[in-house]
Amino acid sequence: MVGGMSFHRRRDSFQYQIFHVLWFRKCEMKKPLVPPGAGNKEVTGREALLKLLRWHFGYAEFRGKQLEAIQTVMSGRDCFCLMPTGGGKSLCYQIPALAKTGIVLVVSPLIALMENQVAALKEKGIAAEYLSSTMTAQAKNKVHEDLATGKPSLRLLYVTPELLAMPGFLTKLTKISDKGLLNLIAIDEAHCISSWGHDFRPSYRKLSSLRDRLPNVPILALTATAAPKVQRDVMDSLNLRNPLVLQSSFNRPNIYYEVRFKDLLEHDTYTDLSNLLISYGDVCAIVYCLERTTCEELSIHLSKSGISSAAYHAGLNSKLRTSVLDDWISSKIQVVVATVAFGMGIDRKDVRVVCHINIPKSMEGFYQESGRAGRDQLPARSILYYGTEDCKKMKYILSNASSKGKKGGSSEDRLSEKSLSDFKLMVEYCEASGCRRKLILECFGEKVSPYLCRKSCDACKHPDMVAKYLGELAIFRGNQKYGLFSVCMSSSTKTVNSYSEFGNRDDEVSDSEDDISDSDDGDEVEKCLANSKVSSIMGLNQKLDILQQAEEKYYRKQDSGKQAGKADKNVISEALRESIKQRLRIALQETQLRLNLMLDLELSANYLENECYRKYGKAGKSFYYSQVGSTVRWLSSTEKASDVENRLSIGTPVNNTCPAESLAAPTDHKSTKTEFQTCGDAASPNNAAQKLPPIPSFSEYVNKKMTKSHQPRDDVSNCEGADVKKKARLT
Numbered sequence: 030m031v032g033g034m035s036f037h038r039r040r041d042s043f044q045y046q047i048f049h050v051l052w053f054r055k056c057e058m059k060k061p062l063v064p065p066g067a068g069n070k071e072v073t074g075r076e077a078l079l080k081l082l083r084w085h086f087g088y089a090e091f092r093g094k095q096l097e098a099i100q101t102v103m104s105g106r107d108c109f110c111l112m113p114t115g116g117g118k119s120l121c122y123q124i125p126a127l128a129k130t131g132i133v134l135v136v137s138p139l140i141a142l143m144e145n146q147v148a149a150l151k152e153k154g155i156a157a158e159y160l161s162s163t164m165t166a167q168a169k170n171k172v173h174e175d176l177a178t179g180k181p182s183l184r185l186l187y188v189t190p191e192l193l194a195m196p197g198f199l200t201k202l203t204k205i206s207d208k209g210l211l212n213l214i215a216i217d218e219a220h221c222i223s224s225w226g227h228d229f230r231p232s233y234r235k236l237s238s239l240r241d242r243l244p245n246v247p248i249l250a251l252t253a254t255a256a257p258k259v260q261r262d263v264m265d266s267l268n269l270r271n272p273l274v275l276q277s278s279f280n281r282p283n284i285y286y287e288v289r290f291k292d293l294l295e296h297d298t299y300t301d302l303s304n305l306l307i308s309y310g311d312v313c314a315i316v317y318c319l320e321r322t323t324c325e326e327l328s329i330h331l332s333k334s335g336i337s338s339a340a341y342h343a344g345l346n347s348k349l350r351t352s353v354l355d356d357w358i359s360s361k362i363q364v365v366v367a368t369v370a371f372g373m374g375i376d377r378k379d380v381r382v383v384c385h386i387n388i389p390k391s392m393e394g395f396y397q398e399s400g401r402a403g404r405d406q407l408p409a410r411s412i413l414y415y416g417t418e419d420c421k422k423m424k425y426i427l428s429n430a431s432s433k434g435k436k437g438g439s440s441e442d443r444l445s446e447k448s449l450s451d452f453k454l455m456v457e458y459c460e461a462s463g464c465r466r467k468l469i470l471e472c473f474g475e476k477v478s479p480y481l482c483r484k485s486c487d488a489c490k491h492p493d494m495v496a497k498y499l500g501e502l503a504i505f506r507g508n509q510k511y512g513l514f515s516v517c518m519s520s521s522t523k524t525v526n527s528y529s530e531f532g533n534r535d536d537e538v539s540d541s542e543d544d545i546s547d548s549d550d551g552d553e554v555e556k557c558l559a560n561s562k563v564s565s566i567m568g569l570n571q572k573l574d575i576l577q578q579a580e581e582k583y584y585r586k587q588d589s590g591k592q593a594g595k596a597d598k599n600v601i602s603e604a605l606r607e608s609i610k611q612r613l614r615i616a617l618q619e620t621q622l623r624l625n626l627m628l629d630l631e632l633s634a635n636y637l638e639n640e641c642y643r644k645y646g647k648a649g650k651s652f653y654y655s656q657v658g659s660t661v662r663w664l665s666s667t668e669k670a671s672d673v674e675n676r677l678s679i680g681t682p683v684n685n686t687c688p689a690e691s692l693a694a695p696t697d698h699k700s701t702k703t704e705f706q707t708c709g710d711a712a713s714p715n716n717a718a719q720k721l722p723p724i725p726s727f728s729e730y731v732n733k734k735m736t737k738s739h740q741p742r743d744d745v746s747n748c749e750g751a752d753v754k755k756k757a758r759l760t
């Protein structure tokens with residue numbers, strides 16, 4: 030699966046970079062706003078604009094449709110600019126700000142994004158400012174005073190959508206506009222206005238009044254979200270007048286796309302990732318996780334493996350988040366392990382790897398996040414770790430967030446349908462054997478030539494290997510007859526009690542109020558609960574209700590005997606155990622062939638899984654995973670058939686503990702064997718006639734304990750009873 034991509038810069042690119050540096054130094058030394066000969070009057074011709082580009086930004090040429098966009102808005106016409114992530118949309122409004130006396134207003138959804146851009150512009154000596162709730166009153170006043178003059182010295186002013194909607198502020202803008210000094214309104218990340226988009230922000234809706242209030246100012250909408258429905262929504266909502274729609278291909282040719290199947294990895298996912306990152310050397314990377322706890326855990330794991338990393342999520346205070354961001358931007362740390370809170374506006378050019386540890390919920394989200402790789406146009410890589418459990422979990426989250434609504438009416442059905450069909454595309458991306466690049470682009474309505482990819486995704490570069498993995502995945506799931514997607518999607522509701530976070534992915538955005546512009550919290554939470562047109566129809570309380578009920582259900586099932594309100598995210602679910610058994614079965618099968626053994630695969634896998642579970646079940650998922658990983662490694666490397674046979678045969682019983690009881694009290698490896706023998710003498714996998722004793726899930730255990738707490742204790746009969754239950758399940 031590894032695509033042998035080199036991250037070394039090409040020679041010509043290196044020279045190009047030096048050229049940039051020299052240009053930049055030159056600009057830094059002089060710093061006048063206008064290049065020689067340009068004067069301070071309006072410049073619209075190609076040559077003059079090019080001069081500005083070179084003078085201020087040090088770039089040799091305009092990229093893609095930048096020049097067209099710039100000239101369009103400078104002529105007073107609206108423009109809708111659809112460019113890929115990292116395509117250079119910012120320059121489409123930054124150059125006009127330099128080319129004409131007056132001001133360009135930029136609406137941006139995130140404070141981090143504004144800060145970032147304003148700092149970069151100031152560094153270049155360009156008069157740019159932003160207004161946000163995080164600024165001191167003094168700093169805000171300074172900007173307001175400048176605006177109140179009616180002839181601002183600023184060239185670019187970044188604001189939040191909420192501020193723009195305030196009547197006082199609009200009045201100031203109208204004054205400036207009346208003097209012909211408001212040249213352009215740029216709506217960055219314009220897809221946020223669409224409730225069909227993956228980043229819907231209700232506050233963006235307020236921008237629809239701009240056209241009425243400032244009818245003579247051209248509007249430039251910019252986004253990397255290509256879904257046609259979103260595009261139409263953006264144009265309608267902003268009342269764009271005969272806009273020139275500039276759509277570049279969304280292809281990111283420098284990104285190599287790869288999917289790694291968690292269920293089939295030789296090691297556990299964390300180890301696989303750390304090995305991968307180590308193999309790339311000291312590269313800059315972002316790892317996206319669904320849950321905050323995963324961020325923390327994984328970051329610790331990476332650090333222990335010698336990779337400098339830090340977690341970033343909305344649960345951290347803003348100071349910590351800023352320091353992580355700063356450390357990463359300044360290369361003090363190599364990897365940020367983040368939730369989607371680490372999102373829009375992160376503009377580090379040399380991100381070489383973007384990894385998703387869990388499947389994202391939509392192609393739009395995936396495209397945006399993976400698109401943070403290789404913004405310098407040099408080779409980069411997107412790696413998505415795909416696992417059956419993750420898939421079921423996401424399906425659960427998406428269906429559950431709207432399940433209550435379904436009873437309520439058709440709009441909620443649409444919500445469910447939309448998020449599930451969005452997610453289905455993501456599952457297809459992971460499970461299809463065809464070109465991944467093609468699939469991404471087709472999702473965005475692009476027609477793709479069969480020669481486009483040029484082996485820059487794993488499916489095109491290693492088709493046989495991908496086909497083999499998909500075959501193994503089908504075996505792993507014990508289902509070759511039906512489509513993989515249907516397996517994954519149909520069984521999701523059965524695994525409810527193994528899920529610990531509901532819609533946390535969205536929640537990340539809502540919680541990070543410091544990241545979000547001065548939006549009212551209620552609005553943003555609403556956005557977070559459902560990204561759909563219907564989301565704005567449903568009341569916030571209703572949605573909170575739905576999530577709360579889902580959560581309660583989870584707690585009830587998962588942890589009915591423990592204190593309410595706290596889920597143990599470490600609990601190893603039955604579903605997980607089943608999937609691990611499958612994984613061990615595959616490993617055993619290979620060992621069997623390699624060493625010419627005769628094994629009962631089913632029982633042997635059950636035995637080994639039990640070994641792992643007994644040892645580390647109580648310690649939690651990570652330990653359990655690592656124990657499974659080391660067992661798989663041992664199976665694949667052991668050279669003697671007798672070693673395997675020895676490990677799979679059983680010792681002598683020494684006590685009468687029931688397996689269920691072992692969950693309540695820690696056991697060691699020795700006592701594990703004992704328990705097998707005690708409960709029906711079924712431990713030996715080589716004895717095909719014997720069945721393993723059941724290991725109930727934690728909730729089963731707790732429930733059983735509660736109902737039987739008044740009965741006389743009879744370990745052996747309990748075990749037998751459970752064994753019968755298991756047999757019944759097996760038949």
Ligand SMILES: Nc1ncnc2c1ncn2[C@@H]1O[C@H](COP(=O)(O)OP(=O)(O)OP(=O)(O)O)[C@@H](O)[C@H]1O
Pocket residue numbers: 088089090091092095112113114115116117118119120252253374376378400404
């Ligand atoms: N003409 C150009 N030549 C070289 N580099 C450029 C050019 N235009 C922009 N860039 C650089 O490309 C990078 C990405 O630009 P920018 O941040 O504007 O992308 P974007 O389209 O806004 O992406 P996103 O959708 O992720 O916000 C920036 O570092 C920018 O300086």
Ligand SMILES: [Mg+2]
Pocket residue numbers: 118119217
């Ligand atoms: Mg941008």
